[in-house]
Amino acid sequence: MTVPTGYFFVLSLILFVLGIVAFFVKRDLISQFMAIEVMLNSANLAFLALARESHFADAQAVVFFVITVAAAEAAIGLAIVLVIFRRRKSIRTADLSSLKG
Amino acid sequence: MKDLFWLIPFPSAASALVLILFGRLLSRKWVTIQACGTVFVSFLLGLFSFAGLLGASAEPLPWVKVLFPWIRAGAFGADFGFQFDPLSAVMVLVVTGVGFLIHVYSAGYMAHDRSYTRYFSHLNLFMAAMLILVLASNMVLMFVGWEGVGLCSYLLIGFWFEKKSASDAGKKAFIVNRIGDAGFLLGLLFLLTVVGSSDFTAINGAVRGGTIGGGLATLIALLLFVGATGKSAQIPLYIWLPDAMEGPTPVSALIHAATMVTAGVYMVARLNVLFSASSAASDVVGIIGAATAVFAATMALTQNDIKRVLAYSTISQLGYMFLGCGVGAYAAGVFHLVTHAFFKSLLFLSAGSVIHALSGEQDMRKMGGLRKYLPRTYPPFLVGAIAISGVPFLSGFFSKDAILTSAFAQGKTTLWALGLAGAIMTAFYMFRLIFMTFHGPERISEEAKAHLHESPKVMTVPLAILAVFSILAGYVGLPAILGEKADLFRRFLAPVIVPAAETRPLSAGAEWILILASVAAAFAGILIAYVFYVRSPRLPQALAERLPFVYKLLYNKYYIDEAVGAVVIRPLVRGSELVYSGFDLKVVDGALNGSAAAAGFFGKVLSLFQTGFVKDYAFAFLLGVALILGALLF
Numbered sequence: 001m002t003v004p005t006g007y008f009f010v011l012s013l014i015l016f017v018l019g020i021v022a023f024f025v026k027r028d029l030i031s032q033f034m035a036i037e038v039m040l041n042s043a044n045l046a047f048l049a050l051a052r053e054s055h056f057a058d059a060q061a062v063v064f065f066v067i068t069v070a071a072a073e074a075a076i077g078l079a080i081v082l083v084i085f086r087r088r089k090s091i092r093t094a095d096l097s098s099l100k101g
Numbered sequence: 102m103k104d105l106f107w108l109i110p111f112p113s114a115a116s117a118l119v120l121i122l123f124g125r126l127l128s129r130k131w132v133t134i135q136a137c138g139t140v141f142v143s144f145l146l147g148l149f150s151f152a153g154l155l156g157a158s159a160e161p162l163p164w165v166k167v168l169f170p171w172i173r174a175g176a177f178g179a180d181f182g183f184q185f186d187p188l189s190a191v192m193v194l195v196v197t198g199v200g201f202l203i204h205v206y207s208a209g210y211m212a213h214d215r216s217y218t219r220y221f222s223h224l225n226l227f228m229a230a231m232l233i234l235v236l237a238s239n240m241v242l243m244f245v246g247w248e249g250v251g252l253c254s255y256l257l258i259g260f261w262f263e264k265k266s267a268s269d270a271g272k273k274a275f276i277v278n279r280i281g282d283a284g285f286l287l288g289l290l291f292l293l294t295v296v297g298s299s300d301f302t303a304i305n306g307a308v309r310g311g312t313i314g315g316g317l318a319t320l321i322a323l324l325l326f327v328g329a330t331g332k333s334a335q336i337p338l339y340i341w342l343p344d345a346m347e348g349p350t351p352v353s354a355l356i357h358a359a360t361m362v363t364a365g366v367y368m369v370a371r372l373n374v375l376f377s378a379s380s381a382a383s384d385v386v387g388i389i390g391a392a393t394a395v396f397a398a399t400m401a402l403t404q405n406d407i408k409r410v411l412a413y414s415t416i417s418q419l420g421y422m423f424l425g426c427g428v429g430a431y432a433a434g435v436f437h438l439v440t441h442a443f444f445k446s447l448l449f450l451s452a453g454s455v456i457h458a459l460s461g462e463q464d465m466r467k468m469g470g471l472r473k474y475l476p477r478t479y480p481p482f483l484v485g486a487i488a489i490s491g492v493p494f495l496s497g498f499f500s501k502d503a504i505l506t507s508a509f510a511q512g513k514t515t516l517w518a519l520g521l522a523g524a525i526m527t528a529f530y531m532f533r534l535i536f537m538t539f540h541g542p543e544r545i546s547e548e549a550k551a552h553l554h555e556s557p558k559v560m561t562v563p564l565a566i567l568a569v570f571s572i573l574a575g576y577v578g579l580p581a582i583l584g585e586k587a588d589l590f591r592r593f594l595a596p597v598i599v600p601a602a603e604t605r606p607l608s609a610g611a612e613w614i615l616i617l618a619s620v621a622a623a624f625a626g627i628l629i630a631y632v633f634y635v636r637s638p639r640l641p642q643a644l645a646e647r648l649p650f651v652y653k654l655l656y657n658k659y660y661i662d663e664a665v666g667a668v669v670i671r672p673l674v675r676g677s678e679l680v681y682s683g684f685d686l687k688v689v690d691g692a693l694n695g696s697a698a699a700a701g702f703f704g705k706v707l708s709l710f711q712t713g714f715v716k717d718y719a720f721a722f723l724l725g726v727a728l729i730l731g732a733l734l735f
Binding site: 024032091094096097098099100 | 710723
């Protein structure tokens with residue numbers, strides 16, 4: 001018995017909205033970062049569901065790219081967070097507004 | 102010999118280039134040798150070419166040497182080419198001969214000047230430009246020389262540019278000449294349009310063939326003559342020449358007496374075929390010439406600055422040359438150009454020697470009795486004065502008489518009478534100058550007297566040579582009355598000068614009477630000067646008091662400078678100020694500043710959106726995605 005594709009879409013949507021909400025609700029960079037990862041992976045899920053449905057390999061390839069980008073993002077993003085914490089002793093986004101125009 | 106003439110401008114040009122680029126590295130002695138030597142080489146080349154011209158009478162004139170095709174644009178073209186014919190030969194010999202003597206003299210006169218090298222680089226550059234002017238085979242290249250000498254004139258008038266009056270005088274000369282050059286350029290463009298070429302041979306051919314004639318010839322000739330009035334300081338564009346005396350005296354002698362200011366006369370003589378094709382244009386040339394001759398002479402009567410007297414005298418003598426050209430006596434006009442080059446450069450250089458001796462004093466009221474202090478300057482000065490006054494057997498007499506006789510023979514009796522009146526005044530102001538400077542009581546200031554010294558040999562020897570030429574130069578153009586072959590000069594120029602039409606032949610008696618009238622005019626002027634300034638020195642002042650209006654008018658040069666200032670310059674300045682404050686400051690600057698302020702304002706407003714908080718940006722993202730999605734879905 002297979003799970004219908006629509007279920008995957010619903011789960012993907014729920015994960016994405018959770019990610020958005022978490023991004024706006026959380027106040028520290030690490031949590032916001034995790035929210036972004038959730039959003040990315042919800043998109044991956046949608047892609048994979050489509051690939052399974054249509055036997056279309058391109059979607060799976062896109063997922064590999066997204067995972068790569070997410071990994072790169074994690075590497076750089078976490079490094080930035082570390083540096084910010086060392087200099088400012090805080091990773092609260094409300095404290096970080098020195099790029100104000 | 103024939104192949105050498107095109108080399109003539111190059112020694113001076115090369116020397117000027119070296120002095121401008123490497124002048125700092127050269128010693129004064131080397132600069133002197135190089136500057137004078139290259140001019141002498143040009144002079145020798147000129148002599149060789151002249152000898153070749155005399156020897157090879159069978160060859161077609163002019164000799165033309167095209168160095169390279171210069172401009173090619175559609176139907177219009179001009180070559181970088183030189184031509185040599187009797188008229189060019191005369192000009193080359195005068196320019197390089199007198200120029201060489203003045204270069205040598207300058208070595209003494211400028212010996213103490215800081216900018217010795219700069220002076221000679223400009224002087225060499227001038228020689229090159231002037232030689233290009235007289236040798237050019239077409240009007241376009243001639244225009245290059247024409248502007249080149251104008252530039253050098255500007256540079257040398259303003260040579261002592263630290264002095265405000267000198268730099269102002271330079272600018273005045275340059276700007277007034279621009280007005281004349283606008284006319285010259287228009288005439289040149291007309292010629293190019295009509296003839297399709299600016300070669301002198303082509304222009305002469307077009308006039309002879311009837312392509313140019315009637316009103317067109319008059320128009321072109323008059324436009325070109327406007328250029329001549331600027332360069333040769335005729336009414337109404339003469340106002341720059343008196344101020345040009347701010348330059349060093351040898352410059353006044355070379356540029357503003359002997360050579361550059363005669364460029365207009367040369368141009369008219371060069372285009373004599375065109376000018377004689379239009380009697381109206383010729384009349385204008387003659388009338389302007391005669392009017393200038395008299396007008397400038399009256400202004401010379403009351404000047405006290407020794408160089409300004411000579412400046413007005415130059416304007417007046419240039420008027421005679423144009424008078425000659427205007428009545429068709431081009432050969433006589435050019436003849437006067439040659440003799441004038443000798444005696445006027447002699448007068449200027451002698452005046453320079455006087456000024457040098459008095460440590461820069463130019464006011465004749467502070468001279469007097471210099472005869473015994475300057476024994477080597479006085480005789481040449483006197484020779485020059487006698488020559489310009491038209492005393493028989495010196496050069497000025499022959500050339501002036503040739504012009505006046507031609508004017509009379511052409512039936513232009515009024516012009517002849519004006520010329521005669523000018524001749525009386527010429528003799529008067531010249532001997533007034535002599536008497537005030539060299540005779541009578543000493544009025545020299547104490548400090549000038551302490552340094553009073555005769556000039557060195559390097560200055561007085563050129564004076565002596567010029568004095569000899571001022572005496573002898575006249576004998577190449579004896580009056581026709583002494584025999585058909587007497588006027589060597591006219592016969593030499595005959596191949597390039599059209600003979601004056603419809604000459605009213607004068608009887609021998611009439612011609613003698615004209616000569617006697619000229620002689621009488623000269624002696625009358627000298628006699629009046631003698632009475633006024635030697636016999637009864639109180640007379641001039643008494644006369645000035647009796648006729649205060651006339652005296653003030655003459656003394657202030659008819660208030661022409663003031664009138665030009667009021668009518669031309671002040672309205673121009675006022676208008677410019679109005680445009681500046683009204684249009685420039687408000688409209689142009691306003692538009693610029695306004696757009697900058699608007700950009701700044703919008704930038705300020707937009708920068709409000711850049712809060713620096715990541716969440717705000719993310720929210721903007723979200724909003725944007727929502728909007729795009731909404732637009733796609735609904």
